[in-house]
Amino acid sequence: MPLLEVDDLTVEFPTRRGVLRALDRIALTIDSGEVLGVVGESGAGKSLTGAAIMGLLEPPGRIAGGEIRFEGQRIDHLPPDRMRRLRGRRIGMIFQDPLTTLNPLYTIGRQLTETMQTHMRPSDMRLSDAAARRQAIAWLDQVGIPAAAQRIDAYPHELSGGQRQRVVIALALCAEPALLIADEPTTALDVSIQAHIITLLKRMTREHNTAVMLVTHDMGVIAETADRVAVMYAGRIAEIGPVRAVIRAPAHPYTAGLMASIPSLEHRAERLRQIDGAMPRLDAMPAGCRFHPRCPRVFDRCTTGQPELLPAGATQAACWLHAHD
Numbered sequence: 001m002p003l004l005e006v007d008d009l010t011v012e013f014p015t016r017r018g019v020l021r022a023l024d025r026i027a028l029t030i031d032s033g034e035v036l037g038v039v040g041e042s043g044a045g046k047s048l049t050g051a052a053i054m055g056l057l058e059p060p061g062r063i064a065g066g067e068i069r070f071e072g073q074r075i076d077h078l079p080p081d082r083m084r085r086l087r088g089r090r091i092g093m094i095f096q097d098p099l100t101t102l103n104p105l106y107t108i109g110r111q112l113t114e115t116m117q118t119h120m121r122p123s124d125m126r127l128s129d130a131a132a133r134r135q136a137i138a139w140l141d142q143v144g145i146p147a148a149a150q151r152i153d154a155y156p157h158e159l160s161g162g163q164r165q166r167v168v169i170a171l172a173l174c175a176e177p178a179l180l181i182a183d184e185p186t187t188a189l190d191v192s193i194q195a196h197i198i199t200l201l202k203r204m205t206r207e208h209n210t211a212v213m214l215v216t217h218d219m220g221v222i223a224e225t226a227d228r229v230a231v232m233y234a235g236r237i238a239e240i241g242p243v244r245a246v247i248r249a250p251a252h253p254y255t256a257g258l259m260a261s262i263p264s265l266e267h268r269a270e271r272l273r274q275i276d277g278a279m280p281r282l283d284a285m286p287a288g289c290r291f292h293p294r295c296p297r298v299f300d301r302c303t304t305g306q307p308e309l310l311p312a313g314a315t316q317a318a319c320w321l322h323a324h325d
């Protein structure tokens with residue numbers, strides 16, 4: 001049984017001019033210890049997918065269809081207090097801006113020790129303050145904060161952006177979640193430290209056998225980190241499969257376009273090659289395949305029928321090129 005199963009997840013925003021469907025029947029799974037990359041241009045629905053799983057959709061956004069199961073249990077319509085407990089203990093989160101997670105009024109040591117002490121299961125022995133402090137120093141050390149025994153008493157504003165995100169990783173992992181949802185965890189950071197943070201996240205989650213949903217708009221990050229990848233476009237999954245297969249032989253023309261936009265290692269900071277055109281707005285979705293107006297391989301069928309995920313070599317792609325009827 002997969003750790004997380006998302007089936008036909010549909011998210012809608014009612015507006016005065018009608019209902020906007022922001023996610024349309026998203027289906028994906030994540031196994032224990034696995035890293036699933038979720039990639040796609042801005043506005044594809046990556047953050048909404050993460051928010052829906054965590055029970056953090058902001059009203060009036062709502063889950064209008066489908067199921068989310070975690071450890072075999074439905075979690076898509078849990079009461080808020082049960083969802084909050086699940087988020088504290090079993091599902092961790094890392095957001096783009098570490099300052100949304102860190103409390104500016106408390107030292108990083110206090111935030112780590114409180115997290116460890118409140119997320120312990122009732123069966124655990126209470127963690128003494130001294131033991132919690134020792135463990136907090138060990139966590140800071142593991143995530144690469146220099147002189148951890150001194151830095152533990154620092155406030156968030158006394159750290160650099162990269163160090164803050166290291167603390168956020170420690171804070172997320174010290175509760176020992178089974179699943180970590182990381183939404184663009186390096187996007188706000190200096191380019192020179194992004195790779196360090198991604199490497200750290202990968203190493204730490206592997207050591208703790210944490211499953212990860214890693215949301216990013218950077219296919220290069222996915223290539224270096226993920227086991228499998230889901231490519232999203234306009235609220236749908238365009239392609240999903242093992243990362244090597246998707247990179248070697250992308251089955252969806254949109255994935256192929258994203259692949260062409262990976263900057264080479266030497267030219268990290270250079271402007272990416274973009275796919276021509278823009279993603280359609282939610283209130284102006286084209287008929288047929290939502291990518292067809294930008295697709296270099298468009299043909300008649302694409303303009304009328306919406307393709308579902310179809311087997312395409314070692315991956316699955318929602319593209320009529322792979323229909324054999």
Ligand SMILES: Nc1ncnc2c1ncn2[C@@H]1O[C@H](COP(=O)(O)OP(=O)(O)O)[C@@H](O)[C@H]1O
Pocket residue numbers: 013020022040041042043044045046047048049058061282
């Ligand atoms: N509160 C909201 N009200 C209406 N539309 C929203 C809201 N939040 C997100 N959306 C829309 O949902 C789509 C997906 O957004 P999001 O998941 O944030 O994209 P991504 O994280 O891939 O950049 C976008 O078209 C966005 O405009």
Ligand SMILES: [Mg+2]
Pocket residue numbers: 046047048
């Ligand atoms: Mg986002």
